[in-house]
Amino acid sequence: MVGSSLSTELIGGVAALLTTLCWLPQALKILRTRETRDLSLLAYLAFAAGVALWLVYGVLIGSIPVIMANAVTLVLLAGILSLKLRYG
Incomplete structure (x- = not known):
């Protein structure tokens, strides 16, 4: 049997x-x-798209860890991408 809900979360x-x-x-x-x-740039764009889809998935299933992790990761990736575009 899978662990308790608290352990899983x-x-x-x-x-x-x-x-x-x-x-x-x-x-x-x-x-x-x-x-x-x-x-x-292509790898970071593809990864950001995947993270955005994980964020949508997290919202659809109502999983706070999935939502929070992917929201913060997307912000960090957006920052890295903007720096990539700025500094080349």
């Missing part, structure tokens, strides 16, 4: 936190160095 929340915060060092490095040449 806790696991989802921790997973969401870790996979969301992993983008923060990249964004901070770009802000510090203003270097984005090695980032693939």
Whole structure:
């Protein structure tokens, strides 16, 4: 049997936190160095589209961890993409 709802939500929340915060060092490095040449614009655009779809999915199923993780990740990715477009 699957664990309790609280345990499941806790696991989802921790997973969401870790996979969301992993983008923060990249964004901070770009802000510090203003270097984005090695980032693939197409890969980041595709990933952002996927994250946006996960966000919609989270809203449709009413999952707070999925919604929050993907909303924050999308904000961080939008920042990275805007820096990529600005610094090339």
